Amino acid sequence: MIWRYDSSFEGFLSAVVRSYTDKSLPDFLTRTEVEMGLFDEILDIPTNTADAYKLLNAIENQLGTKIKHKVFHTFLCDDQPFENDLLRYIRLGFKDPSLLERISHPLVYSIEEYQKRTLRTVHKMNAFSRFETLEEGTLYAQIAPPRNVLPLMGGHFKKRFQHERFIIHDLKRSTALVYDKKTLELHTIHDYEEPVRSEDEATYQHLWKRFFDHVAITQRLNPKLQRSHVPLLYREWMCEF
Numbered sequence: 001m002i003w004r005y006d007s008s009f010e011g012f013l014s015a016v017v018r019s020y021t022d023k024s025l026p027d028f029l030t031r032t033e034v035e036m037g038l039f040d041e042i043l044d045i046p047t048n049t050a051d052a053y054k055l056l057n058a059i060e061n062q063l064g065t066k067i068k069h070k071v072f073h074t075f076l077c078d079d080q081p082f083e084n085d086l087l088r089y090i091r092l093g094f095k096d097p098s099l100l101e102r103i104s105h106p107l108v109y110s111i112e113e114y115q116k117r118t119l120r121t122v123h124k125m126n127a128f129s130r131f132e133t134l135e136e137g138t139l140y141a142q143i144a145p146p147r148n149v150l151p152l153m154g155g156h157f158k159k160r161f162q163h164e165r166f167i168i169h170d171l172k173r174s175t176a177l178v179y180d181k182k183t184l185e186l187h188t189i190h191d192y193e194e195p196v197r198s199e200d201e202a203t204y205q206h207l208w209k210r211f212f213d214h215v216a217i218t219q220r221l222n223p224k225l226q227r228s229h230v231p232l233l234y235r236e237w238m239c240e241f
Helices: 009-021 049-063 065-075 083-095 097-101 106-128 154-160 201-215 223-229
Strands: 002-004 028-030 042-044 131-133 139-143 166-170 175-179 184-188
Touching: 009 049, 009 065, 009 083, 028 083, 049 065, 049 083, 049 097, 065 083, 065 106, 083 097, 083 106, 097 106, 131 201, 154 166, 154 175, 154 184
Parallel strands: 002 028, 002 042, 139 166
Antiparallel strands: 131 139, 166 175, 175 184
């Protein structure tokens, strides 16, 4: 039995709720199309936002805020299938909350690793994201991180640019964080046209590249070490590379 949900966090939580109401567990929970075997059966799980948030509140009240954050961070680690582990982790916690403190438990260890992968990516994207100035003065950054960390990046840049308008656009997932000096919102991008940069943007980028080149010490050039600090994966949208 394969359960399929709509890729949203609320959709995943709805699948968890369904596992309780049906008193059953799927063999496989997925957000994507899968190759079906001869005896496979697919069940599409409808998203019930009310039930999803009831479950999220129950996780916070019974298991704690730390576990609620861990569940969300794991959900954002979307570069590999996590759903089966996370579904069983949540059920394990409601069965016996003390088990979630045992790092030796395979499920607990697995979820810890998912969360670490997500938070490491957040740290890198906070450091490696590059903003450009658009013609109306808004700061604009394009990113394509290996994991869906955009929902966790807003606080960092809101604190840094609290008096600026900015947009961080995840091209890989068609989502964007938008800050208008007052509110910070996450939007889905249905239609996209390349934004118009300000007239000075090319000059600023040229100056930054010159600075980047001049601070380098040719005799100490070490590409291997440089790649360890700034992996190739993150360089596509960094103007200095």
